[in-house]
Amino acid sequence: MSTPAAGAATLTPRRSSRFVAWVRAWRAGLVPFDEVADAVAGHEEHLVADAPGTWTDVPLPQALPTLAKLSPDEIRLVLPAPGDPRGLPGPGSDFAGAALVAGEAVVAGGLGLIPQVRSHTSGSGDTFETVLWRVYPLPADAPAASLTLPGAAEAEAELAAALADTTAALTRLDVAQWRPELAGALEALRRPDGATDLPPGFDPRARRLFARAAVLDRVLALAGHAAPGGAINNYEAQQRDAALRPLTTACRQALVAACNAPLRP
Numbered sequence: 001m002s003t004p005a006a007g008a009a010t011l012t013p014r015r016s017s018r019f020v021a022w023v024r025a026w027r028a029g030l031v032p033f034d035e036v037a038d039a040v041a042g043h044e045e046h047l048v049a050d051a052p053g054t055w056t057d058v059p060l061p062q063a064l065p066t067l068a069k070l071s072p073d074e075i076r077l078v079l080p081a082p083g084d085p086r087g088l089p090g091p092g093s094d095f096a097g098a099a100l101v102a103g104e105a106v107v108a109g110g111l112g113l114i115p116q117v118r119s120h121t122s123g124s125g126d127t128f129e130t131v132l133w134r135v136y137p138l139p140a141d142a143p144a145a146s147l148t149l150p151g152a153a154e155a156e157a158e159l160a161a162a163l164a165d166t167t168a169a170l171t172r173l174d175v176a177q178w179r180p181e182l183a184g185a186l187e188a189l190r191r192p193d194g195a196t197d198l199p200p201g202f203d204p205r206a207r208r209l210f211a212r213a214a215v216l217d218r219v220l221a222l223a224g225h226a227a228p229g230g231a232i233n234n235y236e237a238q239q240r241d242a243a244l245r246p247l248t249t250a251c252r253q254a255l256v257a258a259c260n261a262p263l264r265p
Contacts, residue, residue, distance in 0.1 A: 014217065015040070015115040015131060016104040017077055017210070020259045023064070023108070024072040025199035028263045037061040039199065041131070050135040052111075057132065066135075070109045077259040078105045079252040087256065095136035112136040152205050155250070155257035159213060162250035166243055201263035210258035213251050220248055 022039045025031045031039075037060045040046065048054070048063035067075065078087035080100050087107070088096045095112035099105035106113040116132045150158065198207050 014079070014104050014214075014255065016079070016106050016113075017214065017255050017259050018042075019106050019113070019115075019133075020075055020077040021198050021202070021210075023067060023106075024075050024259075024263060025201045026064075027067070027070055027075065028072045028201055028265075030201040030263065030265070031199050033064070036064060045130045046133065047130060048113075048133045048135060052135070060133070063133070063135075066111070067108050072263050075106065075108045077256050078107055079103065079256055080105070081249070081252065084249065084252075089138055093136070093139050095138060098134070098136065107138070110138050110140070112138050150253055150257055152203075152209050152257045152261050155254045156205065156209050159209070159216075159247075159250045159254045162247040163216070166247035198258070201265070202258070202261060203264060206258045206261040209254050213254035213258060216247075216251050217255065220244060220251060 019040050022031065022036050026033055026036045037046070041060060046060040047057045048060055049057045051058060051063040051066050053066070054063065076087070078099060080086065080088050080096075081103060082100065085091060085096065085100065088099060088105075089107060089112075090096065095105070095114070098114050099112065102114050102116070104115070113133045113135050116134060118130050118132060119127060120130065121127050198210050202210070
């Protein structure tokens with residue numbers, strides 16, 4: 001029987017990363033509108049709440065025209081974390097607070113969008129999820145987002161260095177003893193699946209960076225999950241978290257750099 005932790009390595013890439021990549025490609029004229037919603041949602045049902053001009057939750061294809069006047073550079077991925085709010089358009093807003101809680105968000109012109117995953121159980125006992133994108137108006141006087149985020153080349157180098165350091169640290173901690181699934185998850189780094197593909201318009205470096213970071217993001221979710229049966233104590237858990245922290249930061253910045261990279265025809 002699979003556990004939530006075991007499934008972490010097979011989760012799709014962050015929903016905000018898919019949203020930003022495909023919506024930017026659409027706004028650049030590189031993919032047709034009819035393909036965007038399906039590419040973002042995959043096999044999930046995606047709804048949008050509080051979109052301008054709507055009075056109830058609407059399917060994603062009905063809300064996307066709200067973004068039809070934006071240029072690709074006005075749409076970007078933000079992956080904030082406590083103590084690292086880089087990319088958020090000013091602190092103190094409802095959007096900034098919700099983005100920090102979610103750990104991911106989309107900034108699109110004067111709007112912010114954050115995905116919320118809702119679990120449901122059918123009458124037959126099957127569990128399924130829907131994704132609700134909540135739209136926030138961004139304050140008109142919000143300070144501009146930080147422009148010091150690394151580009152794809154810098155992010156790729158930082159990710160490679162952090163991966164080497166963290167792998168050595170986790171080997172010393174003998175992670176495989178208490179998280180044997182990690183070996184199989186790491187193997188996935190060598191076999192990126194279709195879910196880690198970017199749409200047309202992204203250059204080879206951005207594609208390579210996204211594919212690696214998207215899979216690694218799922219591996220980190222597995223490695224950072226509490227070990228089954230209390231296989232490690234609190235001290236060992238602290239060591240694990242300290243070892244993973246630099247790689248987690250590098251991985252977030254790699255996804256941001258890849259999805260926000262300049263588009264080319």
